Amino acid sequence: MTDSRPARRPKRRGPKRSGGPPAPKDPARRVAYDVLSAVESRSAYANLLLPSLLRERGIAGRDAALATELTYGALRMQGTYDAILDACVDRSLRSVDTAVLPLLRMGAHQLLSTNIPDHAAVSATVDLARRTVGQHRARFANAVLRRVSARDLEAWLEIVAPQAEADPVGHLAVLHSHPRWVIEAFAAALGEEITVDMPETRRLLAAHNERPQVTLAAKPGRAEVDDLVAQGAERARYSPFAAYLPEGDPAALPVVRQRRAGVQDEASQLVTLALTRVRLKGEDARWLDACAGPGGKATLLGGLAGQRGARLLAAELQPARAGLVAGAVDRTINDAARVVVADSTRPPWRAGAFDRVLVDAPCTGLGSLRRRPESRWRRSAESVPELVDAQRALLRSALDSTRRGGVVAYVTCSPHLAETSGVVEAITSERDDAVVLRAADHLPEVPDVASGNFLQFWPHRHGTDAMFLALLRRQ
Template sequence: MAPRTARDRRDRNRRPGGPRRPEDLVRRTAYEVVRAVQTRDAYANLLLPGRLRDRGLTGRDAALATELTYGTLRGRGTYDAILQVCSDRPLHRIDGPLLDVLRLGVHQLLGTRIPPHAAVGTAVELARSVAGPGQAKFANAVLRKVATRDLAAWLAIVAPEGDEVGRLSVTHSHPRWIVTALRDALGADRAEIEALLAADNERPRVTLVARPGRATAAELVEAGAEPAPYSPLAAVLPEGDPAAIDAVRDGRAAVQDEASQLVALALADTPLDGPDARWLDMCAGPGGKAGLLAGLAAGRDARLLACDVQPHRAGLVRRAVDGRTGVAVVDGTAPAWRPGSFDRVLLDAPCTGLGALRRRPEARWRREPSSLAELGPLQRRLLASALEAVRPGGVVAYVTCSPHLAETRVVVDDVLRDRADVERLDSPQAVRRVAAGALDGLGDGPYAQFWPHRHGTDAMFLALLRRTA
């Protein structure tokens, strides 16, 4: 006899006590990652690949789980505004697990091509699983209201008029304080801030780096990647798993944003007065820039010391560098080395990560303005320590993956205000000198600022500083 209900039909496709169908696993996986980000401060880019592997999700199933996860995290601000209109409860009174299911359902309805009946049905089933039958009825009612309009129509309703920051915040799903900070840092017109916020919500391409002396960009292109526009060491993977490329699997190449590559190349290329034998990466974890610098140093018979204050991050650095590179657990604010010990110093300072919102969309909801107050003093202490670590004639690169003025030029200007022994170098010129292609839009100097909407990279900041005495 044929199954009588939709649930009967679903149960017929599942062995008693057996695993869920792939579509159930896809949504369950996305939900669990979103929930872990919300409750455990997990990082989606670290958690999701393991979940996909453990559950055998590949191909289209893995791609859908990835889209549902990142799309829900990126769109949370917009989706919450829509849910508030469609719900008879304030959002803060909706249980956390159910609210994350609703966000996932709204993304399926408004951010994908999944048919509305399938989007609602799968979200309701997920709500029943995590919150019970009563909550599933509530989810069904709310999501059916959401399904009555498309995203553009909802934005016309929920984006506040007469409040430009509020409109941008809701339309592009960024907290208000981040919209304001990005607008101040960009210093551009309305169209460009719109472009930047939109770029933050685009899924970035996977950029690879050929570690110097171990692989080449040409090898990566031969393996199926495409030439990258700026870094001579980079190639772009249009699709697929980076680990499928031999050089990546062998550790001779890695995933690394082009801006991250270029700031390290600019430091290594800056002319020095005197010897060039001892390099330092002060906050090296997880090891992307250290892996690049290690290869460059080896090519010049120089030695790199890569440090991090956290042992597990230092362990990640060890995997990224060769045997010539020293790796140590060191607090950069109270180092063990003598002043003036190094010729080149990279300080990739801890920051809010607002420059990497494309790759880590959850950072926009995890950070608060108070984060700046916590990080600012640390950034200043680390930069002062880096300037003490470099010898006269040597160069320090102060780098952050954030364009926020309080983490970039304000930090540098504050530290250098009472120092007559440090010279600001022309960082945009230094970056253009190492770039393989024309690279504009970095600013007028002396600092360089990359932008997602201008360069297709993270919003990386670079200040090159020479110790003069």
């Protein structure tokens, strides 16, 4: 292959047990398999299920670290491993039992991207297969994984990745484990043509396969960043509410256990902050979060509203998610937040009722692939138009819900142009009462984030999710 590839990542050794082979029940691999199987069979979210199972089964320390590595490693590199596994089965990988696929991906990750010895990786995975899918399918897994172990990752990529000159997107799809349509969408958002040389697109794809740092948010009025720093976190680069946790479980920090701080991406904090920084003439007492679940932005907005003597209404369509919002904003300063179950496209409140409105619209989630790697396999290009229709409806209703002179923040955790600038431009073209503000003026502390009048965060530039922000004033 003539195209350059990223340097091979050093193999990371999974946490080792002392005193010989794994314990018979191998709790780390079992919990990783259970999570991967749930993701495959019922579209579970690993970032929610894995911590829950670790707590439920009392798994901590090295076993928890190994389970996390196997789960997220297999999910992040699923596209790459599937291309390799497909070359190692006698029939198409699509015909393989979905109960066996998670085992094969776990085994491939151990063989190709960790320092676990090949014989131990194969033996432990096959032993788990016997206990979960039966002897017959365990023999199949054994045969496939032994074929995988015949080459290292670099050698396999020479075989299974398309030539970059002939198929640059297909090459990157195997190399960095992303669907083709997602790579094309990222290249368009970054302003790069589809060629062999797409340096920034490559950097973004590589960033999605790195483990993200944990970012904490101090809830305004209840905690300060100094409280997080005093408990081992590091002050963040941009957000005045954020701190990075270098290692360990966030729940181990007293300030998090006391619900005075929580986990929240820094870009998520910053787009929320930008809305509160826009100057308004006249009243500034009524704020709305129109799509509040699961509650991170609502918590920050509620705290800031309370400090200003304003009140926040947090609306969420799904009752279960509304419950999460209620738990997140509980006891915000001065009881400034109220949560309701409501469809913001058919609002129960009167038109022009709010001074500031946040629309964190449902989207493809392509901006959070570092933390939710399985999301890249959940959506397809065909799902985008339906989401865009919903996003336009929400932004249209948000403007109607805002008083003259008020401001709307339109936010998506996706850089896809159809979901970002495309939505804003479509709505502003159909009405004459909305003007787009220059969003970068309200976050001057963040470099290289402006995209015309909009803001676009990037993992490879800012170390955050790829969050988009547009600010609109209703005239």
